[in-house]
Amino acid sequence: MVDIGSGSGRFLIWLAKAKCELGNYLGLEIRQKLVKRANCWVKELQLDNIHFLFANASVSFNNLISSYPGPLAMVSILCPDPHFKKRHHKRRVVQKPLVDSILCSLAPGGKVFVQSDVFEVAVDMRNQFDEKLDVLQHIDSVDPDISIDGDGWLRKNPMGIRTEREIHAEFEGAKVYRRMYQKKLI
Numbered sequence: 001m002v003d004i005g006s007g008s009g010r011f012l013i014w015l016a017k018a019k020c021e022l023g024n025y026l027g028l029e030i031r032q033k034l035v036k037r038a039n040c041w042v043k044e045l046q047l048d049n050i051h052f053l054f055a056n057a058s059v060s061f062n063n064l065i066s067s068y069p070g071p072l073a074m075v076s077i078l079c080p081d082p083h084f085k086k087r088h089h090k091r092r093v094v095q096k097p098l099v100d101s102i103l104c105s106l107a108p109g110g111k112v113f114v115q116s117d118v119f120e121v122a123v124d125m126r127n128q129f130d131e132k133l134d135v136l137q138h139i140d141s142v143d144p145d146i147s148i149d150g151d152g153w154l155r156k157n158p159m160g161i162r163t164e165r166e167i168h169a170e171f172e173g174a175k176v177y178r179r180m181y182q183k184k185l186i
């Protein structure tokens with residue numbers, strides 16, 4: 001699993017501890033200090049199934065992942081930086097080339113999980129992944145236990161582990177908008 005913009009690493013470290021049977025976890029983060037600190041925690045916790053890499057995912061995702069032997073089970077992009085100003089939207093991490101690379105690297109049945117507490121950013125991510133509904137399907141059409149609200153957002157975090165930003169946003173009373181997709185089997 002790859003978490004893009006892993007921040008403090010909280011989410012991925014908890015996941016790697018809780019679901020060690022599921023495989024390997026890689027966090028990509030553009031802030032080197034956060035990467036260093038997260039890898040220190042990994043060492044202290046003696047986890048051998050997780051690593052954080054200092055990388056600009058927009059530029060390096062494809063290269064990094066193509067050197068990994070085997071397809072990905074999941075890619076998450078959780079509360080990415082919003083870059084509110086219109087002229088800065090091109091700095092948002094979810095752009096067409098990244099979406100295409102993610103879809104290429106996912107195993108059939110592999111999942112993409114995106115969320116944001118900023119509605120406009122969530123809609124932007126949703127639009128970009130909804131454009132790929134020939135390859136992907138939204139998880140509510142696959143898993144009857146998944147509940148979505150009237151606007152198509154997941155009612156709760158399906159991973160059961162929250163990110164740092166998510167905790168902060170929910171503590172402040174904000175809604176977190178979530179979508180999860182699964183790559184079709186054929």
Ligand SMILES: C[S@@+](CC[C@H](N)C(=O)[O-])C[C@H]1O[C@@H](n2cnc3c(N)ncnc32)[C@H](O)[C@@H]1O
Binds near residue numbers: 006007031034166
């Ligand atoms: C708002 S924080 C959210 C962190 C974490 N996902 C969470 O939900 O708590 C966004 C993170 O993405 C990182 N980031 C932004 N652009 C990135 C890029 N192109 N590649 C990798 N990380 C990036 C930022 O440094 C920051 O740590």
